[in-house]
Amino acid sequence: MNPITRERLFGFRHAFDDRVTVVLTLTALILLLLAPLLIFVVTRAANSTSDKRKELWDRYRSWIWLALFILIPILAGAFWTILGVATLCFLCYREYARITGLFRERTISLIVVIGILFITFAALDNWYRLFVALFPLTVALIATGGLIPDQPKGYIQRVGLGVLGFALFGSALGNLGYMANDWNYRPILLLIIFAVELNDIFAYICGHLFGHRKFVPNTSPNKTVGGALGAIVLTTPLFALGAHFVWFGTALDTPVRLLGLGIIVSVVGQFGDLMLSSIKRDLGLKDTAKLIPGHGGILDRFDSLILVAPAVFHYVNHFVGFAVGQPQQIFSG
Amino acid sequence: MEPWKLQPAHDTGLTPSERFRSVRRESGLLESLAHHICFSMLRSYFAVAHRLTIIGREKLPAHGPFVLVANHCSHLDALALGAALAPRHRERAFPIAAGDVFFQSTVTSTFSAIMLNALPMWRKNCGPHALADLRRKLQQEKAIFIIFPEGGRSRTGSMMPFKHGLGMLIAETNVPVVPCGLAGTFEALPPHRTLPRPVAIKLVIGDALQFASTANDRTGWSQIAAQVESPVRDLVAQSRTA
Numbered sequence: 001m002n003p004i005t006r007e008r009l010f011g012f013r014h015a016f017d018d019r020v021t022v023v024l025t026l027t028a029l030i031l032l033l034l035a036p037l038l039i040f041v042v043t044r045a046a047n048s049t050s051d052k053r054k055e056l057w058d059r060y061r062s063w064i065w066l067a068l069f070i071l072i073p074i075l076a077g078a079f080w081t082i083l084g085v086a087t088l089c090f091l092c093y094r095e096y097a098r099i100t101g102l103f104r105e106r107t108i109s110l111i112v113v114i115g116i117l118f119i120t121f122a123a124l125d126n127w128y129r130l131f132v133a134l135f136p137l138t139v140a141l142i143a144t145g146g147l148i149p150d151q152p153k154g155y156i157q158r159v160g161l162g163v164l165g166f167a168l169f170g171s172a173l174g175n176l177g178y179m180a181n182d183w184n185y186r187p188i189l190l191l192i193i194f195a196v197e198l199n200d201i202f203a204y205i206c207g208h209l210f211g212h213r214k215f216v217p218n219t220s221p222n223k224t225v226g227g228a229l230g231a232i233v234l235t236t237p238l239f240a241l242g243a244h245f246v247w248f249g250t251a252l253d254t255p256v257r258l259l260g261l262g263i264i265v266s267v268v269g270q271f272g273d274l275m276l277s278s279i280k281r282d283l284g285l286k287d288t289a290k291l292i293p294g295h296g297g298i299l300d301r302f303d304s305l306i307l308v309a310p311a312v313f314h315y316v317n318h319f320v321g322f323a324v325g326q327p328q329q330i331f332s333g
Numbered sequence: 334m335e336p337w338k339l340q341p342a343h344d345t346g347l348t349p350s351e352r353f354r355s356v357r358r359e360s361g362l363l364e365s366l367a368h369h370i371c372f373s374m375l376r377s378y379f380a381v382a383h384r385l386t387i388i389g390r391e392k393l394p395a396h397g398p399f400v401l402v403a404n405h406c407s408h409l410d411a412l413a414l415g416a417a418l419a420p421r422h423r424e425r426a427f428p429i430a431a432g433d434v435f436f437q438s439t440v441t442s443t444f445s446a447i448m449l450n451a452l453p454m455w456r457k458n459c460g461p462h463a464l465a466d467l468r469r470k471l472q473q474e475k476a477i478f479i480i481f482p483e484g485g486r487s488r489t490g491s492m493m494p495f496k497h498g499l500g501m502l503i504a505e506t507n508v509p510v511v512p513c514g515l516a517g518t519f520e521a522l523p524p525h526r527t528l529p530r531p532v533a534i535k536l537v538i539g540d541a542l543q544f545a546s547t548a549n550d551r552t553g554w555s556q557i558a559a560q561v562e563s564p565v566r567d568l569v570a571q572s573r574t575a
Contacts, residue, residue, distance in 0.1 A: 098359075099341045103342065106365070282339070283339055289345070290346055291349065
């Protein structure tokens with residue numbers, strides 16, 4: 001392993017070399033510091049009930065932990081970032097498997113878990129060919145594993161749920177981990193996560209301010225056309241501005257391409273949210289778990305990120321590529 | 334084409350600490366692995382430290398649901414019965430443990446749930462719904478329960494009369510009840526000791542009993558308690574002389 005790779009994987013001394021990383025980290029910390037004041041003022045002004053106040057404080061306390069869970073691995077190094085993404089993949093898959101009942105299919109669940117472990121290894125190793133080969137190979141393995149109980153009844157259901165689980169929480173979310181192979185991964189990941197979370201907040205605020213027409217009332221009754229459009233209008237230029245500094249001087253750094261990326265983040269982020277709403281409504285559930293006070297499950301919090309990760313990865317990969325110039329197969333080579 | 338049957342885990346919507354204390358708990362991959370590792374280690378421990386002898390293992394039903402019933406005078410009892418089960422049974426084996434001992438704090442309930450796969454029985458505030466949940470779990474999930482109908486550990490080593498709880502779980506069902514007799518666990522780890530002594534333990538497994546035609550009422554529960562207590566007493570005597 002050369003010193004540059006070691007520095008990328010484990011080095012934290014250069015964590016704040018990029019100004020986008022500094023700005024986003026400081027913004028997150030300032031928001032966390034100001035939030036108590038904001039909650040205090042809003043709850044007083046709105047004369048909120050004690051339940052509402054408790055929910056807001058629960059959410060705030062959870063956000064402190066979530067911010068640490070996101071910021072510390074990204075700042076600490078690519079190795080910790082990839083492990084952090086793997087943890088997120090496992091926690092999301094666990095919740096998905098439990099709400100769909102797939103966890104009772106031990107063989108298929110084990111194959112999905114092994115698939116996520118291999119995706120994590122491919123990301124750590126910077127082995128792109130293995131990374132892209134793992135989706136079809138794991139699907140083939142799930143289809144084969146589904147034969148083991150010798151029970152054709154329910155085969156399509158268990159294999160279908162297994163493939164969807166791996167596609168969403170192994171293959172799609174795993175793209176976030178692979179991005180850590182880029183030399184400039186810190187601002188990229190922080191920008192994506194920040195933009196996706198802001199997109200949710202913008203959709204919520206715009207929905208309250210301008211939301212009259214329901215967007216998809218059967219899937220998510222609270223979503224409005226105004227909220228969705230407002231989120232696109234606000235998130236796109238903000239993300240494009242951040243992306244301009246992150247990919248400065250590259251083939252991606254043109255107004256059209258940057259705005260295109262911003263629209264992808266906003267639109268696909270909202271689709272991710274709706275996807276989980278559909279899954280939950282199909283199952284008759286409000287939340288995927290009761291793990292994070294005030295939020296529900298991990299999946300409830302990170303749903304918007306699931307579809308954004310592959311969309312951004314392949315968009316950027318098309319124009320500038322990820323991990324350009326970085327040694328491939330760090331451990332296996 | 335039949336519609337898909339999506340059945341979320343029975344413990345969906347519970348916080349982690351509520352889940353560990355709940356009889357609705359269903360294990361995932363990691364927890365199943367933890368149970369297997371724990372029971373494999375216990376099996377080795379009992380073989381080496383207590384030279385565990387099992388007589389009549391062939392009398393255990395091939396698959397769940399069934400209930401293992403034994404005399405109770407030591408914390409080692411449930412562990413010895415769990416260690417006697419075949420690996421294929423371990424995932425579905427649930428020792429029914431006293432809630433006020435094993436599920437009182439977060440640490441003990443986490444350990445009892447993750448390592449031992451135990452389910453709580455609250456001795457003071459056990460409402461009918463708790464037993465109804467256990468009864469449903471036993472049948473629907475093809476579970477294997479390890480139960481001590483005396484209601485607690487004997488302080489003297491001699492068996493106490495069986496209580497009604499067992500009957501409330503299995504009356505009017507086809508679930509087999511397998512009586513067992515344990516000897517040596519009291520000498521190895523009596524209630525007043527903290528660490529076990531390396532004393533030989535013997536487990537004798539008896540013929541399975543069924544109570545499909547026994548009424549699910551107070552009279553039926555008494556009959557079940559009496560009909561199970563008698564073979565367990567015989568098996569305890571056998572295990573002491575084996």
